[in-house]
């Protein structure tokens with residue numbers, strides 16, 4: 001069946017400028033790390049992509065290694081892009097990354113020019129695209145000179161294979177160095193993708209200031225702490241949840257102390273007339289330096305729930321103080 005997007009898709013979404021760039025991103029972006037691989041159900045993730053775009057989400061985030069198996073999320077996204085979203089390509093920001101292990105041998109990992117350029121070529125083939133909108137270096141490489149990695153990003157833009165570049169998982173000092181190098185090359189960094197949520201707050205210790213100083217956007221990943229910041233684990237571990245089946249969120253991370261914290265946060269969310277997921281996303285968006293929040297979803301209903309966070313992204317001082325006391329309690 002032909003897919004026609006909701007003509008009112010832009011009416012309820014918030015769009016924020018990404019640093020000092022010309023690009024605005026939807027306040028929520030959809031990540032394809034989990035749930036879009038060959039092990040997943042096509043009709044389910046197709047539906048998730050339709051709901052996202054129909055709701056004004058313009059940004060879809062991938063990486064070379066997303067799946068499983070690695071690469072399959074890009075292949076599957078490319079298929080749906082061409083089958084359903086072909087006429088909407090210019091309304092969509094697609095990002096991909098390289099930086100983690102992708103293929104055997106010394107050129108399939110980390111941050112060499114050899115790896116980044118060949119990996120993006122492979123990503124473009126998998127997605128059947130001429131270019132991506134954003135290409136990221138996925139994690140800092142302690143052994144490759146930063147100048148080489150940044151030169152690879154600059155080259156990729158000059159080759160027309162990406163319009164913008166970003167970095168991910170870089171701490172504040174190394175991010176600042178990367179921004180300086182890229183600025184000198186004439187390819188300013190568009191965006192930084194750090195892990196940031198109520199439960200993971202290292203970015204507040206300097207990175208957000210550096211991003212503001214350099215006019216670089218911020219797109220926090222795992223904003224729901226992979227599902228911990230929702231009500232799904234309040235009554236045990238559901239069999240189809242990431243904690244039950246995934247490798248990255250382990251059941252033993254849901255300690256009694258964590259559960260107490262989640263319960264206390266859930267109470268405040270209820271008082272705000274929000275689900276805990278909605279409050280956790282709104283809590284990140286209250287900071288204007290956060291351009292967009294990069295969510296995941298395994299079911300259409302989760303995405304529909306998370307989208308409603310935009311109805312209230314304001315917090316009273318009292319709410320912020322209570323949240324702070326819960327987050328600092330354990």
Ligand SMILES: NC(=O)c1ccc[n+]([C@@H]2O[C@H](COP(=O)([O-])OP(=O)(O)OC[C@H]3O[C@@H](n4cnc5c(N)ncnc54)[C@H](OP(=O)(O)O)[C@@H]3O)[C@@H](O)[C@H]2O)c1
Nearest residue numbers: 031032033221222223224225226227230241242277296298
């Ligand atoms: N740059 C990096 O190094 C890096 C690393 C990780 C992720 N990322 C990016 O960030 C994206 C998001 O990461 P993430 O998937 O960990 O994000 P997340 O939003 O913290 O977690 C998503 C998971 O939370 C649960 N969930 C989502 N919405 C829910 C709701 N409304 N109610 C109840 N449960 C809900 C689902 O878990 P269940 O599956 O259990 O249903 C879902 O799979 C990735 O897809 C990727 O694009 C980047």
